[in-house]
Amino acid sequence: MSVAPVHADVPEQLRAPVLSLSSGNMESGGNIAIIFIGITGTEYTHTSWQADVHLGKKLFNVGDEKCYEIRASPQELSLNKINSDLLKLHTNAGLTWLNGTNTDLLCMVILGKARSEIVGDVIDSLIQGWDKEVAEKNVCVVTTGDGKSWVLNLCKWAIALKMCNRIKYCNTLDYTLAGFLDVRQKYQSNMKISINIDKIWIMLGIVFVIVAIWAFNYFEVTPVMILLSYLKTLFGY
Numbered sequence: 001m002s003v004a005p006v007h008a009d010v011p012e013q014l015r016a017p018v019l020s021l022s023s024g025n026m027e028s029g030g031n032i033a034i035i036f037i038g039i040t041g042t043e044y045t046h047t048s049w050q051a052d053v054h055l056g057k058k059l060f061n062v063g064d065e066k067c068y069e070i071r072a073s074p075q076e077l078s079l080n081k082i083n084s085d086l087l088k089l090h091t092n093a094g095l096t097w098l099n100g101t102n103t104d105l106l107c108m109v110i111l112g113k114a115r116s117e118i119v120g121d122v123i124d125s126l127i128q129g130w131d132k133e134v135a136e137k138n139v140c141v142v143t144t145g146d147g148k149s150w151v152l153n154l155c156k157w158a159i160a161l162k163m164c165n166r167i168k169y170c171n172t173l174d175y176t177l178a179g180f181l182d183v184r185q186k187y188q189s190n191m192k193i194s195i196n197i198d199k200i201w202i203m204l205g206i207v208f209v210i211v212a213i214w215a216f217n218y219f220e221v222t223p224v225m226i227l228l229s230y231l232k233t234l235f236g237y
Contacts, residue, residue: 019156026170027140028061033103035094036069037122038111046073049111052144056109068097070122091122099131106130107140110151120154127163137164144172 036056040049049071057067070090098106108123123141130137139158143151155167176182 044112095129140168
């Protein structure tokens with residue numbers, strides 16, 4: 001039986017612009033507007049939210065007058081759902097606040113459990129509803145780790161679709177407590193895969209030992225007999 005060859009999806013011509021990546025310093029102070037966005041609940045409490053907001057203000061060297069909070073919490077009657085109507089009101093109020101600041105830079109800090117469908121809608125609404133020309137919309141998005149992949153992807157599409165002039169992206173987990181890039185993060189994904197594989201082998205070994213002891217006690221079957229029976233089933237001999 002022949003297998004069809006696999007090919008990469010490569011267009012004949014690129015008609016849309018490509019992304020140009022660069023790095024730069026994070027702005028702080030000055031004419032900047034900070035909007036904290038996130039979801040609180042039983043795991044990420046309001047107390048944790050307040051503490052992280054305080055750290056965010058310190059990071060960007062701004063006072064309360066330059067900050068706004070859009071925080072969603074689970075409904076009392078349905079803990080797994082978000083009060084979307086209330087979140088819309090908060091988002092519209094945040095837009096009103098943003099358009100009254102005359103800021104040069106909008107920085108959105110994502111806190112708590114990041115749900116892409118909800119938090120992503122808020123970010124899109126703030127960028128598109130910001131009452132400035134696209135060429136004047138300079139945006140910064142900071143995530144504290146949760147949902148970092150979709151946040152970075154959202155930033156990519158915001159630039160590709162020309163929703164704003166530029167976006168700076170920052171994941172705080174990429175940095176040490178002293179503020180330097182944590183080079184160990186480069187190897188984190190490979191380390192996690194290796195650790196997970198090791199855990200699987202350990203669990204399989206524990207299960208085998210338990211089954212072998214149980215079989216020997218009740219049926220006087222030795223571990224070798226169990227292994228041979230498994231190999232016979234696996235390879236069909």
